[in-house]
Amino acid sequence: MNPKSETRKEEIISTAAKLFKEKGYSAVTMRDLASAMGIKAASLYNHISSKQDILKKIIISIAEEFTAGMNSIIESDSSNIEKLKQIVSLHVDITANNTNGMASLNNDWMHLEEQLDYYLQLRNEYEANFLRLIQKGISTSEIKDNSPEIIMFSMLTTLRSLYLWIPKKEDLDAKDLSQSLSVVLIEGINK
Amino acid sequence: MNPKSETRKEEIISTAAKLFKEKGYSAVTMRDLASAMGIKAASLYNHISSKQDILKKIIISIAEEFTAGMNSIIESDSSNIEKLKQIVSLHVDITANNTNGMASLNNDWMHLEEQLDYYLQLRNEYEANFLRLIQKGISTSEIKDNSPEIIMFSMLTTLRSLYLWIPKKEDLDAKDLSQSLSVVLIEGINK
């Protein structure tokens, strides 16, 4: 309710996200989490209501960030290729400031319970928007007439895996990475 | 030891792989696995020696397939771009006939215990070979002079995620998919 407890609660959530990234949601016990915080397991319940609740907070907030980002991109009046570049930036930005949470989003979403349907709905809408954008790009001849599903799959899986890769580059400039990645994804790698 | 029991054992391992794909290694109990096989948990131990052992069998065999495939590719005398296409095929082929196992390889490797170091060694060697191949391609001007790490990251994460995507396409021709994917990854998507 009040600011102090919010802060402590967020500390627990971000510690949890870090552990979830290392071992996965199911393999992390409340005792693991407590010990990483330097307290006892029962004390966690002064701040959070359940293990499930932690996972929900981590995943849903990121999923909603993506939805908001995607909506503002499709509403803008850039070219379709330009919009794809904006999607690359969206992923780089969100991932860069929540690497651990992205791991849970990618790997632990199936352990959501009440929120599973909601999460899947957001994900489906996101992918549908992405696919439509590629199809438009093909119809305006901005994009090669290959299978739009393969194009989307290839881009999206690369973007979803950024969480594995960004933390290894300590001196990361988000702009630079977005730029290089856009080139590789859109223009290919061959000369 | 004898052939009948080998068959039953493999049935357990492939059922386990399917469950591990759905929920992850830690969330699947021996009772879950037994019930999917239509028997009791204790009966599993007539065939396998531990839960760990199942995971090891799933992951290490695939990792060794990749190592063998990579070795024969780098030893061949194709162009570097041609070798990249062969790597795409290698991933498509291995994934197409063991989708479930690929999920464990990607997501549950950290739960290996005795074999963790061995697995990491295979993976590191694989990535080092991949990277060297791209660097050679750059130096012979087959490949654009972008960051070789970004190129490898982009290709490899797409290939590693194939297990999520292949089972959705029922009428899959491995040749076709390898071909389309190579085009997208190597030549890019823009006109």
Add this chain to the structure above:
DNA sequence: TCATCAAACTAACAAGTGTTAGTTAAATGA
């Protein structure tokens, strides 16, 4: 000074965990 309160604690719970021991029933092969 003293009531309040956030945030820790100890103790305990019921359920679920991987695994072992010992047994049984049906099929196999000499």
Add this chain to the structure above:
DNA sequence: TCATTTAACTAACACTTGTTAGTTTGATGA
């Protein structure tokens, strides 16, 4: 026919799991 083998079973184990209840401690502010 009968000893062996395969593959299932029941029962139980020691331990771990998420979570609750009730209590203590130290800081805050009236």
